[in-house]
Amino acid sequence: MITPVIQAAPETSTAPIPRLLLDPKQAAEALAVSERTLFEHTQSKEIPSFKLGRLVRYSVLELEKWVAGK
16 A cells, blocks of 8 residues: 655644655655656556646555556
8 A cells, every 4th residue: 555644744733644646756666666667657558647737646546546456
């Protein structure tokens, strides 16, 4: 299971906030592949991704589904 988290600011809360989207570097690290391999699979539409403006992002839930289907 991919569980990246963002640490909350100490003055607001001590509970970590789960991250819903990953950037390419984070997604590659979570999948244990190089950024180049991730890019190649993204370009071939094998790995689920979407664009947020000019930025490519990966949904943690979609990546978990993709991995489970492999």
